[in-house]
Amino acid sequence: MSRIIVAGSINMDLVNHVKEFPKPGETIHGRGVDYLPGGKGANQAVAASLAGGDVTMIGAVGEDSFAEPLLSSLSERGVATGSVVRKPGTSGLAFITVSDAGENQIILSEGSNGKLRPEDVPAKQLADADVIVLQNEIPWETNLHVMQASRSERAKVVYNPAPVRQIPADAYPLIDLLVVNETEAAGLSGIEVASQQDAARAGRELLSRGARSVLVTLGAKGSLYLEGDGQPIFTPSFRVRAVDTTAAGDTFIGAFVAAGAQGLDTPAALRFATAASAIAVTREGAQASIPTRREIESFLAEQG
Template identity: 75%
Template sequence: MSRIVAVGSINMDLVNHVAEFPLPGETIHGRGTEYLPGGKGANQAVAASLAGGNVAMIGAVGEDSFAEPLLASLRDRGVDVSGVLRKPGTSGLAFITVSDAGENQIILSEGSNGRLRPEDLPAEKLAEADAVILQNEIPWETNLRAMEICRTGRAKVVYNPAPVKPIPQEAYPLIDLLVVNETEAEGLSGVPVDGLEGAEKAAKELLGRGAGSVLVTLGAQGSYYLGPDGGGIRTPAFPVRPVDTTAAGDTFIGALVTAEAGGMKTADALRFASAASAIAVTRKGAQASIPTRDEIERMVAPSNG
């Protein structure tokens, strides 16, 4: 079984459901509030685990009442939490508003995620992994140190720079797979991305900066992958009716990493990840929406034959 380490955020998501997002200064009635475990790092760890990976989480929770439910949600989904630290203060929080159209708006309060330091990283566990997944909800210096550690071993670095912020030029060669959505691809590359053609141009720009390979996710339009040899793969999305897009991208990444680490060819792994993401958007919540490997394989099967 592939060994995967997710280094990143662990949040409690406070989710409000509304018919439509409020305008600036407008007060509206919500349709209820839920408390759901999330965080991009934790979501990607859960997605990788449920897709069949042997997954360890490296991160931090606070000393508040949210800490234990957050850890329990990871444990219950097969994730090793022995590398999750307790930090003084609050756990990370995400304030999420979900509309009837299935779109979401998110405000992050980093809490303990912002206190995960480079010296907190277990070097041996990272270097010996098959893949290490990173995002931007922890300090950049911690991400950079994780990348450097991976270079001392065999771990493949999968980096999802969300929320998007500039990547120093010297860090690009440390990234084996850069995963970005349309907004992130445009923000990093400076190339307008409004579809497949823009995604291809942005991917070429980012590959040229030194990333090993680039994947641009395009929502309902699927995804575009550009490999180290310059060969591109366009993967269509599975047609579904979205209920909640929270964690759709995280589900895609976790499933993709597990599939590739397990020896699946890139094109097949992309289709596998696309199916996982499609299932996730038909369900509410973050970790609660993430499918199992059996569910993913059932969705993929008809397209295989």
């Protein structure tokens, strides 16, 4: 089985539940606050681990009361945390508001995530990795360092540029798989994504810049995978009742990477990841909502 490294953010999510999002200037009553371990990097690491992957986390936590619960949440779900460093100050925080419709709004306070430097990334871990997963909740210089080192070590780079920011032209060829949602695809390509056809055009544009493959997630509509000159692979979503979409995208990415690391071909890995994401949105929380490999396989068996 391939070894997976996730270099990215580790956050404590402060989740406030409301009936509807407040209008600008409006004060409303919440329905309670939950403290839940999250962060795009940590979520993707947990998703890959629970889906059967051999996963190591590279990241940073602070010196506050959240650090130990964040590390415990990872290790309890099978993620190796020996390469997570401590930084002065607070851990990363995410202030999340979830509506009764299952939609969410998120404000990030980067804390220790913003202090993760290239020198904090162990060279041995990169040398031992087969797949390395990155996002945009740590400094770009650290992401770029990992991409460059991964290329020399011949590890596959999976990059989820969220929150979205422009990618330098010379970085695209360092990316084996670029995973973007509709908003990110539009922001990077300059092509508005409102349909499957739009997603294909945006994906082709990103491929033309040097990424080896592109995966555009389309929310409740499914996903579109593009590689080279081949036909796009569209994978429809499963119909479920959404309760909380907080970690849906992270679950999809982690499960897809884990499925590929375990030898599934691309169409099968996409369906596996789609099932994992479908299960996650029926549950509250970030890491707490992520399903195990057994749950995903049972779900797929029920779908026929």
